[in-house]
Amino acid sequence: MSLRVTAPLLQADRVSRTYGGGLLGVHTLALDEFSLSIGTGTPSVTAVVGESGSGKTTLARVLLGLTTPTSGAVRYRGEDINRLSREARRDYRTDIQAIFQDPYGVFNPFYRVDHVLTTPVRKFRLASSRAEGRELIEQALRTVGLRPEEILGRYPHQLSGGQRQRTMVARALLLKPKIIIADEPVSMVDASLRATILGSLRRLTDEFGISILYITHDLATAWQVSDNIIVMYRATAVEAGRAETVVKSPAHPYTRLLVGSIPRVSLNRDWLSTEPDAHRPDDRNAACRFADRCTSAMPECRIERPQLSRIGPQHAAACHLHREHAQLAAEDLNDVLA
């Protein structure tokens, strides 16, 4: 009898992706040998935090099969997603759902809102009758805190940004997915609505056991909703671990910069006056990709690229400041995640 190890539901296995080429032949590395498993163990919310160009959206697109990796593979239940059988592909398309940034762009303005909800019901044969489908849709809308009578039968422009984005959460929920990949789901809605939308996402994990990959540039909301945080900088993970640890005791200078850059509601007005960011354009091509902006840069940062080291049971950072700790292979990133 052979020992069977269950493969993770969704796995990025040393995925790299470069963009460009073209006339000038300039390549941009968007994702560099990135490994991550989702949907293993207890359902959780993992936030991927980074600035524009950090590779976080590329990671989402690669996992969703919307972008082909330049090297490495994305596997669904152990199978490369490009080699899935018809049935497995259908399961993949059901189990993994996406929520995108723009709650305006995903709706066709000529169709009623119902269209984005009835289409998956029809295509995936979720209901055996029209009434049953309607019931399913109403249930999904109520789960995300919407009143079906205020949503169904309306056109997209008649809904607020928050209602539209929660409708997309309801759509994802219809398919009873195991994983939701949410790429900046609240960056285009009001601060006061963000809390409501993220609250409904969090409930999907707690009540329906759906694991969520929350991709964002906003460390504050990442901390509020996530169990784990992965901080990305120029195509690699520079810090990862429990959300609490990463935010309260950031180990990588970039994470420290991020935490310190959040404007807070406080009588202490030091936000504008502090200068936490170094600027050394000469170090742009240093081995450590953050060296040109790092206030703690050392000579070795120019020569040797720092690898992830495990600085706590659920905390890892890729920085020479922590080189005394044991190394953590990039493909073992999950070891420090809850």
Added chain:
Amino acid sequence: MTALTVRGLRVSFDHPLGLVRAVDDVSFELPPNERFGLVGESGSGKSTMALAIMRMIRPPGHIDGGDILLGEKNLSILSAEEVRRTRLAGIAMVPQGSMNALNPVMRVGDQVADAMRDHGKRPDAIDDLMARVGLPAGTAEKYPHELSGGMKQRVCIAIAICLRPTVIIADEPTSALDVVVQRQVMRTLADVQKDLNAAILLIGHDMGLMAQFVDRLGVMYAGRLVEIAPIAEVVRRPRHPYTEMLIASLPSMDHKDALHGIPGLAPLLRDLPSGCAFHPRCPKAQDRCVSERPEAREVEGGVMVRCHFA
């Protein structure tokens, strides 16, 4: 003398179901050098007000009451040509989406020069202007697609200050940028403002940014200003329940707890609730709030508030 005075401003839109009042009886003053913030949800009328101050409301919208004084010049009675000459020279706007505000097929330096030439000024010292907003030498020769989001927003700031206006309106200038770049851009904005002695009207919905940047804050709800207060007062003791909830809805970095969104939806402007427009969402609402619209009151600490119970 104040840099900008807005008095009893009303802006309405014609709608098949009747007149929709997007800005209703708004009054405030900006002294030179002051940074004044304006917060509110989408649809509260804050961007409409910014457009009205710039006299940029297009039909079916129209200003139907009130005065806008830039120094002593009454913008509300100027001809279209006079307004055009005042824009940029007296009052300038840093737009929300810098990526869409610039011409993609024109070098950014030429776009700044264009703005100056249009106002009859010789476009010299462009490189100096670029340096003042923190852009590296040679940026003027670049096209927008060669610049990052933060750099494009700096180009927009350069255009806004090229004729040394006395009032700068910034409509969510950093909403598309990440926190690190946001801070750099806001610092540049603060620097050029000090340099020009200009007043800034910062429009947005991030209470953290407001708390760190502005001197005074106005809170808009359903087209009306419901609170105006020095920023320290807002942080220490928000008087209007809506202001309090706006602050509570911001994810805190100090303690992790359930996220508090503001329950309910912003009201439809063409169908406002009776009495205080906020009463259906207000945890402190009483019978009086349903029947009687609260008038603006001065309370201690230099605070103006429209609430029966503040």
